[in-house]
Amino acid sequence: MKFNSLAMIAGLVAAAGALVAPSVGAQAPAKEQFFPLLVYRTGPYAPNGTPWANGKQDYLKMIDARDGGVNGVKLTFEECETGYATDKGVECYERLKSRPGVALFDPQATGITFALTAKTTADHIPLVTLGYGLAASQDGGVFKWNFPLMGSYWTAADMLIQTIAAKEGGLDKLKGKKIALVYHDSPFGKEPMPLLEERARMHGFELIKIPVTAPGVEQKSAWLQVRQQRPDYVLLWGWGVMNSTALKEAQATGFPRDRMYGVWWSGAEPDVKDVGEGAKGYNALNLNAFGQDSKVMRDILKYVYDKGQGSGPKDDVGSVLYTRGVIIQMLGVEAVRRAQERFGKGKVMTGDQVRWGLENLSLDQKKLDALGFAGAMRPLSTSCLDHMGSTWARVETWDGAKWGFSSGWLQADDQIIKPMVKAAADKYAAEKKLTRREPADCQS
């Protein structure tokens, strides 16, 4: 027993020493821009988290292999597994944030975004939440460090209502209709509610909220409610295993899949593949195109996968979430490039400088084409006050074997979103005792 306790003490001492070590030991050489990658490759959200993470990682590898980094600054990265859990995410953030040359964080989870929002403000590190996070953080006047690029849950909800209205033949036809929101019972699933309530009030449709307990493998009671209330449409706000389960339950309940509309996190291959024919007709929003034909995907295959350095299976390259990961990373890299234009080419950018880059992104069609993203997304340009840049998305429909776009590019109605964002941002600022940024602050 004595030996055991001594061995245990020795082990604890070694552990304590090792825990202190990384803060002292990890000194990267200069000229490296570090991208911390918070990912989840395990747990109930892994089927969706993995392609997303692979896309982010592969794009960095490709830029390093093809261009040697950004103007000679090498891009480095390290992954940290969060398992979609907030406390793990906070631990990962603390672990990676003090690395030299940290560019930005993309936590891949709305819950983690909420916990990190106050921390990144104190640490001066931008928080990119493409298509998720806090809808009000579009307002750069209050949320200096948050970037919900390309869309938030409010823009998504708005576009879905527009799509349904178009199918019904006009917004005025929504009167008296019943629309059910089947949502992941977490901040992620609740975020769209204010906008849907506003739209319901404007057009006179009834909004039924049906929560699904995370992670969403058990949905019998939710779909029983759907059966009882007989909504005309179901909006699906799920993530990970919840999506495929919902589609199977819809099939079992007999709810028509072509009257189901998912957010862009409910419209990837892992969500429908297992259901196959059963999900035929199901619609979802999508922020980006997909497939292996675009120039950027060909480059990734050529510079990363052909050398055997790919992060996942080759077939997954160009899938919906993979492409989204690539786009997120591209926007991050372009923000660094933009910041270098102002603060010095070939230098490692600080968090403040990367934030300026993110606030001054201007990616027109020509630039996107040059980057290899022709057709993958719409042009995007951000500003100090608008941290979103654009609100475009399309509706895609599952035909039983593959996704296909069934609408043109849609845009959220700024007339509704803008005042709501402003009000919500002001409320947030009042709660946190913040003041709006001065115009001069935009130049920093």
Add this chain to the structure above:
Amino acid sequence: MLYRENGQFKASYRADQQIFPILQDRVAIGLLLFAAFVLVPMFASEYLLRAILEPFLILSLAALGLNILVGYCGQISLGTGAFMAIGAYAAYNFEERIPGMPLLLALLLGGACSTAVGVLFGMPSLRIKGLYLAVATLAAQFFTDWAFLRIRWFTNDSSSGSVGVAGLEVFGVAIDSPARKYLLCLAFLVVFALLAKNLVRGAIGREWMAIRDMDVAAAVIGIRPVHAKLSAFAVSSFIVGVAGALWGFVHLGSWEPAAFNIDRSFQLLFMVIIGGMGSIMGSFFGAAFIVVLPIFLDALPRWFGLNVDTALSSHLTYMVFGALIVFFLIVEPHGMARLWSTGKEKLRLWPFPH
């Protein structure tokens, strides 16, 4: 040789009843406190403070609270996450709705609300025992999950159901740096640990232990089961509630009910079982084992320069961690605290065991 109490005579009852009767222990604890209060905030890196020590301290506090209920009074509870959540949300509401509410008072009032609910859910313990009670306390868990997700008043009508606090201040000192947050948690832990130790050494602690060992016999010798059990629930959920408030306010800053879900309850119960039931020290060991070890295991491959796939390293962490739990429970079913005290016994005789 060094750890020997020869020549330390106790001349009074007072001296005999100290928490640490041996001089060496007192010196060691003094040094430990000095290191924790002075050296660590000065030298520890931000990562160590924010990501390891802070959760360790707060969850130690919660485990300490649970240990009073499970370890000392023998009432198994699976509702610890719920009592943490009540502490956090109650403190949030006090802070948010009453202007000028001091932080310390809000945290303690959070604990008080948790006490009230804890006593309420402790009532069934008067009739049911053991595993059945564990299932009854599960009700507390599911009830609070439901309440904080659905009743919008508790979350101040936050559209996403997530609440957060900012601008923490204690006696005019802003709790903004990692070192200050750490010190706040440490101060709470030290004060509560001392109070808890004195409670379990006193009459009330003896009542709890009598109930734990055999409640019929305890009732026969004049201990009121109602009083003993409910007071254990009250003290336990107070401490757990304060820990929950600290977890939300200091560690996360912004939280949702998922931060206090059933997994948290299990995690805390495992801390108590692995650390040592009925031991204040065991709560610290258990928290260290459950909080720090996975982080350590997760980071291990990288320190050796191995480039392991993220998913693989995460799975390995779970496997090694699980194996270690089994190992410790086989080697010492009474928890790591028992290992510690056995080690101390042996050390007294070292190097001449008889």
